[in-house]
Amino acid sequence: MNTKLPNIPPSIFSVMSRMATDHNAINLSQGFPNFESDPALIKNVNKAMNSGYNQYAPMPGDMGLREIIVAKTEKLHCKKYNPKTEVTITAGATQAIFTAIAATISMGDEVLIFTPAYDCYAPTIELFGAKAIAIQLQAPYFKPDWELVKSKLTNNTRMIIINSPHNPSGMLFTTEDMLDLQNIVVANDLLLISDEVYEHIIFDGKQHESAARFSGLSERAFITASFGKTFHNTGWKMGYCLAPQNLMAEFQKVHQYNVFCVNHPFQKALATYMEDEKTYLSLPKFYQEKRDYFITQLQDSRFKIIPSQGTYFQLLEYSQITTESDITFAEKLTKEFGLATIPTSVFNNNKEDFKQLRVCFAKTNETIDAACKILNSI
Template sequence: MRSKLPQNKLSIFAVMSKMAAQYNAINLSQGFPDFNTDPELIRLVTQAMQNGANQYAPLAGYLPLRENIAAMVQELRGGTYDPEHEICITVGASEALYVAITAFVHRDDEVIVLKPAYDTYEPTIALQGGIPVPVQLDAPYTTVDWDAVAAAITPKTRMLILNNPHNPSGMVLKDADLKRLEELVKDTDILILSDEVYEHIVFDEKQHRSVASYPGLKERALVTASFGKTFHTTGWKMGYCLAPKALMTEFNKVHQNTVFCVHHPTQVALAEYLNEPEHYLNLGSFYQRKRDVFLDAIQGSRFRFTPSEGTYFQMLEYTGISDLNDVAFAEYLTKEKGLASIPVSVFNKEQRDDRLLRFCFAKEEDTLLKAATILNAI
């Protein structure tokens, strides 16, 4: 049998989570919280089910939810989207990313990917016959070399994928970054696919700058977001996509032939839940406290780090501790020390190894302090 993805292996997230369970290790590898969501949100979903919202939702999603998303984006980003024609509710951000690439990338189209990159981008590009063009960032991946990005652009460039705030580094793009990108794509047909699932998780009074805020980017951008990341419900797989009407029309053609629509009662609940902005406006301070607890607890360790600017991930460098490559060191930590993380090389061009591990701090403080005790003992 011929495989369409012959080089694709089991996700590193699945590998490390399985290893964590096998060795009874603290799991700071896969990016999910170990605490529950707001009971009020669960009540609203249950109420929606009891009230009969159990049949197909509209293709683009429950309209009141789309209206509330439009209002939120207008308030926070200054970008205006028509709820009727420019917003689609998706099965998590993952479906939105898949549909966006599938709808617009043709055979032999080139797609620029900033590395390290989330591991679904390139397989999806390959499935459409496209050509991933990786642009490797230098460790610790907190700045973008826009000259290198410019050099990667060719007449075949169809799309550029951003992830901001950035997983795994926690980098948050600055105003100058978005303005430089706006200039690079001016007078081209290049589309921007902007993965902004951690948009509400930004620290130290920094500001999330969405492509929706920049007219020269917004007109050519598909923006993906995640309620799962925002409301601690990754298992619900609820996300959405924003795009100008012409792009959304093509997006919906693929969406309707992929899943058609998304879990109806959850959409009804989210529409109600978004009526209270504090549910997402306080998220940055909520996770910053967790980041700070974790980093304060490992100040005396031999690991080196730059505090994450956003997301709920923190990278730690171990060059002064071991000569093992990051995959081997992550396995050692899991099997011998009882702490699971993610080796960052798997997200890099040609698996470049900068001796960095990614740890998820979306955990209870007690979990983080136990993890810190392990790290301090190494």
């Protein structure tokens, strides 16, 4: 058969997690917590199952959950979405991103992405006959160069994809960044996917600049988010998408023939759980304590660390330790030292290597202690 994605290797997350298992290594590679979800949320799931919510949910999602999302977005970002026509509950944020691209991108289109980029963007763009145009963010701060963005625009440019808080760098788009982005997408009549899966994991008193906050963006944006990232249950594969009615109508045409609907009792459980806004508003403090604990443990190491501004990832720059490529160094750390990390060059345009590894600090303090002992020994 003729493969539609001939140049797609196995995911680096699968590779490193398998290597971690094979070598009995501490796994700081894949982005998932190693502590349990809130027992109250698990109790809500059991209650929903025992209450009979075990058949198909409505195609756009449970109305109670959609209403909670709308209320949260209006309170945090001063943007009112219609829960009936502008919200869809999805099987994780990756499915939401896939569906938004599938619904709007055609053969010959171009989509601008910022690299390092989450690894689902480019393959999905290519799957629908379009071209991903990479705009490389530069270490160590990974700030967007908006003049460079403008230089990449052509008559075929259809969409821009952004991710803030940014994986893997932990960078945040500022208000000024979002205003520059708004000027570009409005002037060039572009669509936007705003990947906001770490929307509630922000540090040092900073604010998440959602695309919902900017009228010129929100009227042409698919905003995607993840309950799995937010509530420590990535295995549930639960997310959502916000978009204006005209875009959401196209989104749901694909969604209904892709997954149709997603896990009903989980939706009921989340709707009840999120009635208490502290369930998500407490997350910055919770994760900043973990970030700070992790960084403090490494203050005497040979790694250079610029504290992450958001997400539950931290970059470790290792140029003072070795000149090896990040892939080689990550493999050595796993096989010889018993610690799995992610080499970041795999997310960069042309595999540019900034001598940085990405680690996930959404771990118990015991795991962080063990990992930092290894890192400090290098």
